[in-house]
Every structure is written in C-alpha cells, then in structure tokens.
Amino acid sequence: MDVRKRVGTNLRRLRSETGLSQERFALEHGFDRTYISGIERGARNPTIQVVQRIAEALEIDVMELFARPAE
Amino acid sequence: MDVRKRVGTNLRRLRSETGLSQERFALEHGFDRTYISGIERGARNPTIQVVQRIAEALEIDVMELFARPAE
Numbered sequence: 001m002d003v004r005k006r007v008g009t010n011l012r013r014l015r016s017e018t019g020l021s022q023e024r025f026a027l028e029h030g031f032d033r034t035y036i037s038g039i040e041r042g043a044r045n046p047t048i049q050v051v052q053r054i055a056e057a058l059e060i061d062v063m064e065l066f067a068r069p070a071e
Numbered sequence: 072m073d074v075r076k077r078v079g080t081n082l083r084r085l086r087s088e089t090g091l092s093q094e095r096f097a098l099e100h101g102f103d104r105t106y107i108s109g110i111e112r113g114a115r116n117p118t119i120q121v122v123q124r125i126a127e128a129l130e131i132d133v134m135e136l137f138a139r140p141a142e
C-alpha cells in the first residue's frame with residue numbers, strides 16, 4: 001500500500017473520531033481544507049514535518065499515522 | 072523530539088545494522104549520499120514517499136522509521 005494512501009486512510013479515521021469535519025479540523029488547526037482533503041485521499045505527498053503537525057493537532061504520536069490500516 | 076531527528080536517529084541505527092556505510096547504502100539504493108547524511112542528522116525534511124523508499128531499501132515497514140528512539 002502506498003504510504004500516501006496509508007497516511008490518508010489513518011488521517012480520515014482519526015480526524016473523524018475527533019468529531020470534526022475536514023473543514024472544522026482545518027480551520028481549528030490552521031490547515032487549508034483542500035490540503036487536508038488531498039492528504040486524506042492519498043493525493044498529496046506531504047513532508048514529515050507536515051505529518052508531525054497533523055499528529056499534534058490530533059494529539060497522537062506521529063507513528064500512528066503510519067500504522068498499517070485494518071483492511 | 073522533532074520528527075526529523077526521530078527519523079534520522081532511526082535511519083542511522085537501522086542503516087548501521089545492515090553493515091552498510093552511508094556511501095554504500097546510498098550507492099546501492101540510488102540515493103545521494105549527502106541526502107542520506109542530511110536525513111540522518113535531522114537536517115532534512117523529506118516527503119513521506121522518500122521515507123517509504125528508504126524503508127523499502129532497509130526492508131522494513133515505514134512505521135519503524137517513525138518509532139520513538141530509545142533515549
């Protein structure tokens with residue numbers, strides 16, 4: 001599985017679990033909504049510092065965004 | 072700990088465990104040696120696809136490069 005898809009799938013699940021829409025999550029944490037949408041779809045290739053910032057917004061360890069999602 | 076430092080520390084340990092120098096590792100897997108050196112020092116901010124390529128070269132899961140290193 002492509003790492004972009006892996007991070008995107010994890011982000012979508014973890015962001016949904018916070019109860020925030022993509023738009024609210026982006027607004028509250030200073031991201032562009034279309035950027036978050038692109039990462040969730042696996043269409044973006046973010047740097048590790050961007051993924052770290054997202055992990056901090058989710059209050060999780062960055063490693064969780066790289067875990068192999070359940071099929 | 073900065074994610075760049077975390078990935079760099081893990082890469083240095085895992086690459087050393089293969090018995091390859093930075094130069095050999097880079098040569099054998101098509102990376103620039105100075106780029107690998109920069110990542111190991113935490114001076115670079117690679118994209119997740121670059122980190123994935125490095126994980127494939129190390130024959131490990133990409134998640135291992137994001138694990139919290141032992142202090």
